[in-house]
Amino acid sequence: xxxxxxxxxxxxxxxxxxxxxxxxxxxxxxxxxxxxxxxxxxxxxxxxxxxxxxxxxxxxxxxxxxxxxxxxxxxxxxxxxxxxxxxxxxxxxxxxxxx
Amino acid sequence: xxxxxxxxxxxxxxxxxxxxxxxxxxxxxxxxxxxxxxxxxxxxxxxxxxxxxxxxxxxxxxxxxxxxxxxxxxxxxxxxxxxxxxxxxxxxxxxxxxxxxxxxxxxxxxxxxxxxxxxxxxxxxxxxxxxxxxxxxxxxxxxxxxxxxxxxxxxxxxxxxxxxxxxxxxxxxxxxxxxxxxxxxxxxxxxxxxxxxxxxxxxxxxxxxxxxxxxxxxxxxxxxxxxxxxxxxxxxxxxxxxxxxxxxxxxxxxxxxxxxxxxxxxxxxxxxxxxxxxxxxxxxxxxxxxxxxxxxxxxxxxxxxxxxxxxxxxxxxxxxxxxxxxxxxxxxxxxxxxxxxxxxxxxxxxxxxxxxxxxxxxxxxxxxxxxxxxxxxxxxxxxxxxxxxxxxxxxxxxxxxxxxxxxxxxxxxxxxxxxxxxxxxxxxxxxxxxxxxxxxxxxxxxxxxxxxxxxxxxxxxxxxxxxxxxxxxxxxxxxxxxxxxxxxxxx
Numbered sequence: 001x002x003x004x005x006x007x008x009x010x011x012x013x014x015x016x017x018x019x020x021x022x023x024x025x026x027x028x029x030x031x032x033x034x035x036x037x038x039x040x041x042x043x044x045x046x047x048x049x050x051x052x053x054x055x056x057x058x059x060x061x062x063x064x065x066x067x068x069x070x071x072x073x074x075x076x077x078x079x080x081x082x083x084x085x086x087x088x089x090x091x092x093x094x095x096x097x098x099x
Numbered sequence: 100x101x102x103x104x105x106x107x108x109x110x111x112x113x114x115x116x117x118x119x120x121x122x123x124x125x126x127x128x129x130x131x132x133x134x135x136x137x138x139x140x141x142x143x144x145x146x147x148x149x150x151x152x153x154x155x156x157x158x159x160x161x162x163x164x165x166x167x168x169x170x171x172x173x174x175x176x177x178x179x180x181x182x183x184x185x186x187x188x189x190x191x192x193x194x195x196x197x198x199x200x201x202x203x204x205x206x207x208x209x210x211x212x213x214x215x216x217x218x219x220x221x222x223x224x225x226x227x228x229x230x231x232x233x234x235x236x237x238x239x240x241x242x243x244x245x246x247x248x249x250x251x252x253x254x255x256x257x258x259x260x261x262x263x264x265x266x267x268x269x270x271x272x273x274x275x276x277x278x279x280x281x282x283x284x285x286x287x288x289x290x291x292x293x294x295x296x297x298x299x300x301x302x303x304x305x306x307x308x309x310x311x312x313x314x315x316x317x318x319x320x321x322x323x324x325x326x327x328x329x330x331x332x333x334x335x336x337x338x339x340x341x342x343x344x345x346x347x348x349x350x351x352x353x354x355x356x357x358x359x360x361x362x363x364x365x366x367x368x369x370x371x372x373x374x375x376x377x378x379x380x381x382x383x384x385x386x387x388x389x390x391x392x393x394x395x396x397x398x399x400x401x402x403x404x405x406x407x408x409x410x411x412x413x414x415x416x417x418x419x420x421x422x423x424x425x426x427x428x429x430x431x432x433x434x435x436x437x438x439x440x441x442x443x444x445x446x447x448x449x450x451x452x453x454x455x456x457x458x459x460x461x462x463x464x465x466x467x468x469x470x471x472x473x474x475x476x477x478x479x480x481x482x483x484x485x486x487x488x489x490x491x492x493x494x495x496x497x498x499x500x501x502x503x504x505x506x507x508x509x510x511x512x513x514x515x516x517x518x519x520x521x522x523x524x525x526x527x528x529x530x531x532x533x534x535x536x537x538x539x540x541x542x543x544x545x546x547x548x549x550x551x552x553x554x555x556x557x558x559x560x561x562x563x564x565x566x567x568x569x570x571x572x573x574x575x576x577x578x579x580x581x582x583x584x585x586x587x588x589x590x
Contacts, residue, residue: 004470008470009466012466012469012470012473013462013466014450015469015473016422016453016465016466016469017426017429017446017449017450017453018450018453018454018457018462018465018466019447019450019451019453019454020454020462021454024459024462027459028462028463028466031463031523031524031525032463032466032467032470034523034524034525035414035463035467035524035525035528036467036470036480038411038414038525039411039412039414039415039480039484040411040479040480041408041411042408042411042412042415042480042483042484042486042487043479043483044408045405045408045487045490046483046486046487046490050486050489050490051486051489052482052485052486052488052489053485053486053488053489053492054309054485054488055309055339056295056296056309056492056539056540056541056542056565057295057296057339057341057541059338059339060338062338072202072203076202077202077432079200079202080199080200080201080202080432080433080434081431081432081433082430082431082433082434082435082436082439083436083439089431089432091431091445092436092439092443092444092445092448093441093444093445094444094445095444096444
């Protein structure tokens with residue numbers, strides 16, 4: 001049984017904000033199916049009582065006092081932006097036209 | 100004058116310290132070498148000749164003024180193009196960052212600058228460090244200096260090839276699933292993945308945050324240790340950086356170079372010592388194990404039964420983290436923006452930008468990661484993979500109660516021909532079969548050349564407990580003293 005269908009790949013691409021082409025959908029569906037079937041082996045050994053490890057270093061929240069420190073200038077921060085206006089990032093419009 | 104490009108970093112540093120050569124002359128010699136061979140090797144995406152010469156002259160001036168400088172002052176270094184460098188183009192091998200000049204340096208770059216290392220430029224890589232062959236770079240592949248029809252490994256193929264082509268004596272890589280060690284193995288160079296958290300990730304363009312580890316690439320073990328010592332150490336800007344002293348890796352390498360391993364217990368990973376590797380790789384590996392025995396090491400077989408699940412677990416965890424990390428490439432604050440004609444809304448512009456900016460392997464992994472993290476599949480995939488990570492860590496802990504280090508071949512096969520695995524992604528993933536367990540566990544690993552198979556280099560991997568990077572350097576240097584370094588054919 002296929003683990004992942006062409007339609008599912010299209011759905012996942014939409015969720016991932018990837019406008020994949022028809023050819024890519026055909027290619028990825030086959031490849032992802034092979035990959036997912038291979039990686040599904042992780043389920044073979046895992047018992048309920050095994051705790052998950054997300055990270056090899058124990059993580060704690062790192063907090064610091066809220067004091068001003070030197071940081072990027074607005075010019076530096078905007079230097080790599082695709083578009084800027086009045087010292088701010090200019091983004092494409094957020095709202096769709098009403099249907 | 101000696102051809103300085105053929106010297107090790109240690110030798111170059113000595114030449115500069117003695118005044119026989121200036122840092123400027125050394126930098127120029129390497130820039131000349133790059134100009135002579137890199138059109139065939141394509142190790143570099145960007146050569147910063149002007150920046151290198153400015154940095155080299157600064158070292159010469161500091162030395163002339165009597166300032167005490169670090170052991171690598173004036174030595175050139177190449178930096179994988181996924182590490183941010185202030186004002187110097189940084190692309191991560193992707194079209195989505197073409198032309199981007201970061202406004203800041205990564206911590207490891209700051210440290211190299213402070214130590215007087217001279218950055219020659221940025222090296223090629225698989226896009227966002229996703230790949231095992233450097234064929235997934237958006238700017239074309241790098242070619243293995245041993246055989247220009249073959250891959251130089253990945254994702255840090257550019258850094259490794261720069262060393263093997265004598266374009267740089269040192270390079271920096273990042274290792275998420277083997278991307279320093281695997282290119283080291285197939286180019287006959289040394290590549291070390293430090294303990295996770297031992298080197299700062301601040302300023303690395305994130306791929307898989309719980310695994311990414313920057314580290315040194317060199318032509319000798321001592322050179323790698325010297326660069327390791329510059330890169331490593333706690334960084335308060337990285338919450339995963341470990342606030343503990345760095346072990347004396349340089350001392351350990353020098354101790355190992357004496358060729359005495361008396362009292363060292365070496366564990367052969369039973370599951371990785373034979374099956375799955377090419378016969379020539381296995382033969383070279385076994386000869387190296389014999390060489391270690393002759394140096395006084397006690398070699399025992401150790402079982403790590405869950406290592407066989409490391410590859411599947413990795414290919415769920417890494418894509419999951421990548422799908423999250425790469426969400427920042429949305430065409431808003433930096434990089435590419437496609438389709439912003441005033442008629443399209445943000446979401447559509449974002450999708451078109453990411454479609455145009457990302458290559459096939461990145462898209463595959465983003466989709467796999469989105470799938471593995473999605474409701475209904477999380478427990479079956481990502482959750483299970485995290486549990487496998489626990490089992491692998493337990494395997495390592497149990498093994499290191501019996502032995503000081505674990506060893507295996509670095510890769511199952513020697514450098515394969517370009518294009519031979521790109522149509523079958525899972526076959527490509529097998530290149531990292533032996534390197535991935537250490538990333539999931541977080542411990543250090545190093546690849547050191549141990550011989551040839553079919554005329555191509557074979558790598559020997561040494562894995563050590565977390566924060567015991569010194570142990571692997573000792574064994575690696577001892578092996579190097581026994582089998583020697585490899586010299587690639589002339590380009």
